[in-house]
Amino acid sequence: MLLAGDIGATKTLLGLFKDRPRPEPVDLRAYTTLAYVSLEAILAEFLAAQPVMPLVTAASFGVAGPIIEQVAELTNVPWRVDAAAVARSIGLGRVTLLNDLQAMAYSVPVLQPSELVVLQEGTRVPSGNAALIAAGTGLGEALLHQVAGRFVPSPTEGGHADFAPRTPREVGLLEWLIARHGRADYERVLSGPGLVNVHAYLHPDGCAACGPSVDAVTGPAAISRAALEGRCARCVETLDLFVAVYGAEAGNLALRSVATAGVFVGGGIAPKILPAMRAGAFMGAFLDKAPMAEFSARVPVAIILNDRAGLLGAAVHAGQGVN
Ligand SMILES: [Zn+2]
Numbered sequence: 001m002l003l004a005g006d007i008g009a010t011k012t013l014l015g016l017f018k019d020r021p022r023p024e025p026v027d028l029r030a031y032t033t034l035a036y037v038s039l040e041a042i043l044a045e046f047l048a049a050q051p052v053m054p055l056v057t058a059a060s061f062g063v064a065g066p067i068i069e070q071v072a073e074l075t076n077v078p079w080r081v082d083a084a085a086v087a088r089s090i091g092l093g094r095v096t097l098l099n100d101l102q103a104m105a106y107s108v109p110v111l112q113p114s115e116l117v118v119l120q121e122g123t124r125v126p127s128g129n130a131a132l133i134a135a136g137t138g139l140g141e142a143l144l145h146q147v148a149g150r151f152v153p154s155p156t157e158g159g160h161a162d163f164a165p166r167t168p169r170e171v172g173l174l175e176w177l178i179a180r181h182g183r184a185d186y187e188r189v190l191s192g193p194g195l196v197n198v199h200a201y202l203h204p205d206g207c208a209a210c211g212p213s214v215d216a217v218t219g220p221a222a223i224s225r226a227a228l229e230g231r232c233a234r235c236v237e238t239l240d241l242f243v244a245v246y247g248a249e250a251g252n253l254a255l256r257s258v259a260t261a262g263v264f265v266g267g268g269i270a271p272k273i274l275p276a277m278r279a280g281a282f283m284g285a286f287l288d289k290a291p292m293a294e295f296s297a298r299v300p301v302a303i304i305l306n307d308r309a310g311l312l313g314a315a316v317h318a319g320q321g322v323n
Contacts, residue, residue: 001026003059003090004315005043006100006308009033009076009137013311014046016054022110023315026054028308033074039081040089047090058094060318061086062103062310064138066157072097075138098155098317100310101140104266105132105153106320107306107313108144115306117274119265119283122300128260131253133158134267134304135246139187139194143257151261153313158253160185166248166285169241176201189245192220192269198242199223203234210235224273243276247285254299255292262300266310270303277303 002017012031017023029046036042039061047053063072063081070083087095098106108130130144130151139159144151163184165174177184177197188194193216199207200214207214209232210222226232227239246265254263263286270277289296306312 001054002318003056005061006310017315019319058318060096060314062100062314064100101142102155103314104310105142106316107309116302120301123298124300125260130261131257131259135190135269136267139190159187195220199238244281244285247282251286266304
């Protein structure tokens with residue numbers, strides 16, 4: 001049996017999986033991360049809830065944050081995750097911490113066509129690299145390097161790279177962000193709170209369609225709904241700009257990684273705004289890469305619909321027997 005986890009600032013998912021080419025979930029449970037003092041405490045509760053103590057052979061956990069020497073400091077969570085301490089607590093030799101996007105990248109080779117929405121067929125080169133970009137609470141990016149006939153997912157902190165505007169309106173957004181935050185990384189635009197930033201920039205007088213308070217928690221859903229239902233022209237504009245920047249950065253990632261095997265769009269936001277993702281602004285910006293436009297047109301692009309791809313990927317990693 002494989003043990004896998006996806007540890008986020010808000011929610012922690014744990015699962016037991018049967019080891020198959022695509023790991024099969026036996027039991028999945030969700031926990032409120034901040035309600036516990038450590039991952040060890042969550043694991044103890046998860047394992048105690050099993051009717052029979054499972055024979056776990058390997059465990060891998062995706063963690064939202066950088067991992068240094070198998071120790072992860074979580075963003076907005078007052079505890080750290082130490083692979084060696086977790087291994088001792090569950091009496092297991094092999095425990096690996098992965099960056100959350102790196103974990104999600106491990107799911108890419110086992111995803112079914114029904115779990116993907118294709119934005120561009122392109123011309124897939126199976127021996128090429130792939131890349132993953134995922135906007136949700138934050139923005140994550142991961143690379144899938146092709147090494148000796150298989151993908152080797154590797155983490156990045158690309159979501160914190162500098163936002164590069166392409167149009168006068170986006171230049172205005174950059175200036176607006178710098179004035180408020182001192183620096184503008186891509187996450188200031190491409191995340192739930194980022195969508196709220198774009199909204200505040202384009203829509204400074206408030207929005208009747210979104211309701212009185214557009215905060216970082218409930219704002220993104222309210223803005224997307226108002227835009228997708230066409231109830232507010234400025235919200236439509238907000239979502240269009242967001243989607244165009246998303247496509248532009250996905251296109252940057254394709255160029256930087258030579259992702260001829262595909263660019264995958266994960267994270268919680270894309271599946272919730274599918275009509276906007278398919279409307280053209282995303283791929284328009286993705287393809288607007290002269291003199292590399294022909295290259296960009298060959299890169300397959302797809303949205304991942306599976307909202308547990310991170311957990312599945314951690315299970316894939318646990319099953320591969322590599323660290
Ligand atoms: Zn509005």
